[in-house]
Amino acid sequence: MEKDGSLRVAFATDDGAELVKEHFGDAEKFLIYDIDDNSSLLVEERENNSPEERMHGDPKKAGRISDILKDADVLVGFTMGPNIVRMRKRFVPVISPERNIKKSIELLRARLTEVRGELSNEEKKVIML
Numbered sequence: 001m002e003k004d005g006s007l008r009v010a011f012a013t014d015d016g017a018e019l020v021k022e023h024f025g026d027a028e029k030f031l032i033y034d035i036d037d038n039s040s041l042l043v044e045e046r047e048n049n050s051p052e053e054r055m056h057g058d059p060k061k062a063g064r065i066s067d068i069l070k071d072a073d074v075l076v077g078f079t080m081g082p083n084i085v086r087m088r089k090r091f092v093p094v095i096s097p098e099r100n101i102k103k104s105i106e107l108l109r110a111r112l113t114e115v116r117g118e119l120s121n122e123e124k125k126v127i128m129l
Contacts, residue, residue, distance in 0.1 A: 006036035007115065008043070009074040009108065010091075011101050016045070018099040023081030025050060025065050031101065032072065037112055040105045057082030066090055074115060076104055084126065092118045093126045104129070 012020050012027035020027045025048070032043045050064035062083035069075065075087060076094045084093050092115050096104040107129040108115070118124040 005116075006034045007073045007112065008071055009033045009035050009076060009105075010046075010069045010072040011104065012048075012075070012077045013101065017101060019076065019078040019096060019101060019104060021078060021099070023079055023083075024075055024077030024093075025061055025081060025083060027077075030069060032069075033105065035105060035109060035112070037109065040109070059083070059086060062086040073119060074108070076108065080126065088124045088126070089122070092124045094129060095126060096129045098129070 010030040010032055012024040013031055014020050014028045016031060027048050029048055030046045032046060034041045034043055046068055048068065050061045072091060074092045074094055076096055078096060078099050080093055080095060087093060094108060096107060098104045098107060111127065111129060115127060
């Protein structure tokens with residue numbers, strides 16, 4: 001978490017406008033935002049260069065995505081796969097009912113207190129917006 005109280009949030013997307021329908025880790029890229037109670041700022045776009053899964057829930061894929069998103073606090077997707085169990089140790093996983101990223105940001109901002117509260121937990125719970 002940033003000193004100013006903002007969270008670094010990764011959104012799983014193929015087109016930059018909507019969350020992917022597939023699992024979070026299957027996105028072509030991740031949009032990285034800094035989000036606080038009053039604003040959201042797109043920081044960068046990162047390519048998902050994680051390896052193809054050898055099996056469903058491949059731990060190597062989870063490890064690579066963790067490296068790509070190492071500075072993130074929160075992962076936002078439309079669906080999450082079996083690797084979410086591993087990811088919950090490092091990130092707060094959030095599932096949005098909205099595929100539109102701008103709408104997902106607004107839903108997330110309404111729940112920032114709850115999300116911030118999960119950051120200190122050893123194993124974070126999945127938050128459904």
